[in-house]
Amino acid sequence: MLKVSKIKWSEAEDTIAKQALQKAYTRETSALIANIRDRAASITELSDLWYLHDLLSTKRYEIDGKYTYDSSAIVFDFAKLIKQGWLSLEDLKGLSPEILSKISALARM
C-alpha cells in the first residue's frame, strides 16, 4: 500500500486545494445535471424512470463522499478527480512539487 505522509499545507496551498475541489465539484455536478435532464427528456417507460432513480442514488452517494474536504486524504481525492476528468494538474498549480508528483503518480495507476 502506498504511504502518503501527513500533508502540511501552507495557507496558500490550503486555498488552492479548496478552490480546486470546488472547481471539480462544480464541473461534475453541472455535468450530472445536464446528463439527468437529457436522460429524463427521453423517458417513456417506467423502467427508464427507475433506472434514472438508481443512477441518482449512486451519484448522490458518490458525490456526497467525494467532495468532503479532508486534508489527510486529499492526495487520493485529487488523483481520483483527475482520473475521472473533473480536475487537471493545471488546476492544482501552486501546490508543492512533492504533492503534485504524488497526485500525478496516483492518477496514472
Next chain:
Amino acid sequence: MLKVSKIKWSEAEDTIAKQALQKAYTRETSALIANIRDRAASITELSDLWYLHDLLSTKRYEIDGKYTYDSSAIVFDFAKLIKQGWLSLEDLKGLSPEILSKISALARM
C-alpha cells in the same frame, strides 16, 4: 376498525379487478413519467436534483406497494386509488354491489 369480509370473486370479477388495477397503474405511472420529465427539464441546481431523487424514492416505494394484486386487501386498495384520482367507480363496473358500496364508503373517508 372497519371489518371487510374475505372477498369471494367470480372469475369475471377477478378479471375486472385486475384490469382496473392495471388501468390505475398505467394512469399513475404515465402521470409520474410526465411529471418527472417536466421537473427535470427545469433543474438548474443540485438541490433540485436531490429533490427529484427524493421524490423518485418515495414514488417508487409507493407504487411498488400499491399495485401488488392482493384480493384480501383490494377493497382498501381500490378505495385509495379512487381517493387519489387514479380510478373511478365506473372502472369497477361489474363487481358486486356489496363490494362497490364498501369501496365507495371507504373512498369517502
